[in-house]
Amino acid sequence: MDKKELINCGKVKSVYNSSDDDKVIIEFRDDITAGDGARKEVMTNKGAYNAIISTKIFKVLEENGIETQFVDLPEPNVMIAKKLEMIPIEVIVRNIATGSLVRKYPIADGTRLEPPVVEMDYKDDEYHDPMLNFSLIQALGIATQEEVDILIEKALKINEILRKFFADAGIVLVDFKIEFGKDKDGNIILGDEISPDGCRLWDSETLEMMDKELFRKGKDDEVMDAYIEVYNRIIPDEEKVI
Numbered sequence: 616m617d618k619k620e621l622i623n624c625g626k627v628k629s630v631y632n633s634s635d636d637d638k639v640i641i642e643f644r645d646d647i648t649a650g651d652g653a654r655k656e657v658m659t660n661k662g663a664y665n666a667i668i669s670t671k672i673f674k675v676l677e678e679n680g681i682e683t684q685f686v687d688l689p690e691p692n693v694m695i696a697k698k699l700e701m702i703p704i705e706v707i708v709r710n711i712a713t714g715s716l717v718r719k720y721p722i723a724d725g726t727r728l729e730p731p732v733v734e735m736d737y738k739d740d741e742y743h744d745p746m747l748n749f750s751l752i753q754a755l756g757i758a759t760q761e762e763v764d765i766l767i768e769k770a771l772k773i774n775e776i777l778r779k780f781f782a783d784a785g786i787v788l789v790d791f792k793i794e795f796g797k798d799k800d801g802n803i804i805l806g807d808e809i810s811p812d813g814c815r816l817w818d819s820e821t822l823e824m825m826d827k828e829l830f831r832k833g834k835d836d837e838v839m840d841a842y843i844e845v846y847n848r849i850i851p852d853e854e855k856v857i
């Protein structure tokens with residue numbers, strides 16, 4: 616499948632139209648950013664590791680009844696995906712309080728959150744992804760109440776599946792961000808990616824970070840080793856393509 620015109624150039628991924636009107640080609644680049652893109656570096660093969668990790672996670676979710684955008688991974692950093700109209704909401708699920716939650720609310724870092732906390736942020740770097748609620752979502756014309764209910768239900772189900780999946784690999788799924796879109800029939804489908812860029816992942820034994828938080832904290836030289844460790848733990852040898 617050949618790339619046609621670039622339809623979206625995000626901070627770390629480029630999305631192209633393809634010869635099939637219902638599919639897009641997503642190139643995972645080697646860029647890594649923090650602070651709404653204020654800091655940016657390039658890390659060799661980071662795009663491929665994220666694309667392969669995301670592919671594995673999307674396949675696990677599909678096996679567990681969650682429809683995703685994933686179609687194929689013809690090259691280590693190139694994904695073919697269903698074309699979706701993305702909903703500009705970042706759905707965040709938290710199992711352990713940390714990050715912006717403990718900066719904004721009186722909850723101690725490391726507190727287990729049971730039931731998990733679900734947040735929705737407006738995906739807009741210019742406004743620094745402000746937190747949404749139901750009435751703001753309606754006022755902004757982003758989604759209906761029914762659609763928001765579906766996002767929350769799917770996000771919690773995804774959390775249950777992935778918590779177990781990562782636990783089996785000796786990793787604690789602390790929190791993560793996901794995005795959804797609508798297909799041409801209006802079905803709400805999981806899109807974007809699930810990778811160490813948008814998750815907090817801690818080693819179950821040592822609680823060491825294995826995700827982009829290392830980059831946010833300026834530990835740039837530890838980032839790729841952490842991503843590769845996640846890759847090695849969750850990708851079986853026969854599925855390793857790099």
Ligand code: C5P
Pocket residue numbers: 705707713714715716744790791792812813814815827
């Ligand atoms: O920074 P904060 O604590 O709100 O992040 C919660 C989770 O959502 C983290 O796993 C982070 O990686 C992810 N996130 C993201 N993109 C954003 C905001 C948060 O992937 N724009």
